[in-house]
Amino acid sequence: MPLAQRLSTPRPATLALRALKLAGDEYVPTAMIGWSGVLLRRVRDGRRQVIPVDALLAHLDAWERRST
Numbered sequence: 815m816p817l818a819q820r821l822s823t824p825r826p827a828t829l830a831l832r833a834l835k836l837a838g839d840e841y842v843p844t845a846m847i848g849w850s851g852v853l854l855r856r857v858r859d860g861r862r863q864v865i866p867v868d869a870l871l872a873h874l875d876a877w878e879r880r881s882t
Contacts, residue, residue, distance in 0.1 A: 833857060834873060836865075 833840045834854070841854035844862070851864040 834870070836873065 833842050835841075836854075840857040841863075842857060843852050844855050845853040847853050847864050850867045852867055852870060853862060853864050855862050
């Protein structure tokens, strides 16, 4: 595969696997999608969903408290 094509092919980046509580459910971030999407996996059933980073900023303090 040519270098230009490899550089333009989006690949998910690995994230820290610290759970975050959203709307009463625990989610684990599993990958970045593009520049602004975070792929989250719901712990109870494995359902995956992409949420924009901007939407997660409001939960940053709680996320940091849970990780310490």
